[in-house]
């Protein structure tokens with residue numbers, strides 16, 4: 180379980196998050212939805228240890244990791260896929276995967292989740308489409324075998340068929356029961372379809388929370404005024 184508890188955080192003297200509490204139970208997927216600038220990435224930076232808190236705590240499996248650096252949180256099971264489909268553009272798809280994989284069998288396992296990557300092994304990552312690069316970025320993080328997968332706007336700027344693929348992967352991963360997912364998104368339909376619990380973040384405050392399912396789409400959109 181990842182818990183962000185009563186966190187206030189920001190940059191310099193500016194507070195961006197105000198007393199934010201979010202819980203990601205084991206084996207579940209949780210989404211945080213909000214507009215541009217709501218503080219979603221800031222919340223993930225706090226969760227992963229890239230940004231210190233001003234007050235509040237971050238706990239992994241009950242252990243207080245608030246002062247723990249990102250590298251140690253990775254060892255506790257956090258896997259972070261930052262915004263922007265980040266890969267090594269001059270390296271091929273296979274080389275990007277080999278940087279993280281210990282053996283070929285692990286790479287074969289990620290092909291089960293992202294079959295398209297198998298056809299793109301020799302292509303340089305910089306020449307993949309945005310959606311293909313996003314799949315590669317997620318696959319690479321999965322190779323670190325995280326207990327908690329943290330995704331920052333994975334659907335940003337990618338085509339609808341790949342959005343559907345990523346949705347299926349999140350559902351598959353949590354169904355297996357050995358991984359939880361923290362997803363930050365603006366795409367309300369995608370977020371609600373692929374997660375169990377949801378939170379709406381507006382101007383750094385949680386203004387709505389509930390249990391997922393596509394039936395919540397209208398009320399979340401209304402709360403977000405979109």
Ligand SMILES: Nc1ncnc2c1ncn2[C@@H]1O[C@H](COP(=O)(O)OP(=O)(O)OP(=O)(O)O)[C@@H](O)[C@H]1O
Pocket residue numbers: 190195213214215216217218219220221222
């Ligand atoms: N490094 C930084 N220094 C100062 N202010 C920052 C920094 N990063 C973000 N901010 C500010 O913090 C606020 C929240 O930004 P954040 O990136 O967390 O929002 P977001 O919800 O992830 O937005 P987006 O959907 O556009 O990525 C914004 O007002 C932003 O300008």
